[in-house]
Amino acid sequence: MNTKIQSTLTQNIFLCLIGIMTIFLFESCAKKIAFQxxxxVPGAEGTVKVKKDNNSNYTIQVELSNLAEPGKLEPAMKxxxxxxxxxxxxxxxxxxINSSSSLLSKRLKGSFETxxxxxxxxxxxxxxxxxxxQYPGTHILTTASF
Incomplete structure (x- = not known):
């Protein structure tokens, strides 16, 4: 009976380790990088999350906060x-991110995904x-290379 308990205990520990490794594997697939x-726009903050999916494509999610309306910049933009x-x-x-379509809210929050x-x-x-x-102007927010 002792061997049966040891065998069951070993199997449970093994399954737990596989579960933990799987969680770390999925977490490591997504990179979350903060904008510098x-x-x-000194108050602006945001993050970019890049995750590889099952089809070897990359999902890019951008979350922003405290980003001023583009029309309030100097010079004003659209x-x-x-x-x-x-x-x-x-x-x-x-x-x-088009502020006229309410993607940039009154709380100055916005998100984007592609x-x-x-x-x-x-x-x-x-x-x-x-x-x-087709060609960028002056950078407002940027990430470090990842």
Whole structure:
């Protein structure tokens, strides 16, 4: 009977270890990086979360707070554009946070999500007059390379 208890105990410990390793494996797949401080919008804060999915695509989630309306910047702009750098492409416009469509709320919070087949190495935000612009202006918020 002692061997049966030891065998069951060993199996339970083994299953617990597999469960813990699985949790750490999934947690390590997602990177969460904070934006660096900005002299243009000093109160702005935010994070970027990049996670590889089952199809080898990368989900990019941006969360922002205390980001001033683009029209209140000097010079005034119309929208914030989110850019991605990769090893294959130097820079790519991946979308915009448009304050007129309530994505940037009265509480100055906003979020953005997209999927890319290419792994990003850096994410940054600029204020622009045109959300479809192909080349970035002055960086408002940026992450370190990851």
């Amino acid at each position: 401080a900005s002299s243009i 929208t914030y554009v989110i850019w991605m750098e990769t090893e294959q492409e130097p820079v790519k416009n991946i979308g915009q 999927v890319s087949s290419i792994k990003p190495t850096k994410i940054f935000i600029t204020a622009e007059d045109d959300g479809t612009i």
